[in-house]
Amino acid sequence: MSRDRNPCIVCGLVHPEGITVWRAFICRRCEREMVRTDVHDERYRYFVQRMRRILWKKDA
Numbered sequence: 068m069s070r071d072r073n074p075c076i077v078c079g080l081v082h083p084e085g086i087t088v089w090r091a092f093i094c095r096r097c098e099r100e101m102v103r104t105d106v107h108d109e110r111y112r113y114f115v116q117r118m119r120r121i122l123w124k125k126d127a
């Protein structure tokens with residue numbers, strides 16, 4: 068079985084390792100950063116925005 072190499076929804080780069088959330092791929096690096104990022108950080112809002120886009124995109 069061949070693995071799809073989806074680009075990370077946050078940084079847009081294709082990484083070999085990462086997690087899939089809501090059918091969206093997030094690379095290891097961005098996942099770690101998200102965990103470390105404070106909710107009040109502007110970056111966090113950016114992450115959430117990217118993920119929301121995936122959530123609303125029901126067709127796939």
Ligand SMILES: [Zn+2]
Nearest residue numbers: 075078094097
């Ligand atoms: Zn990434």
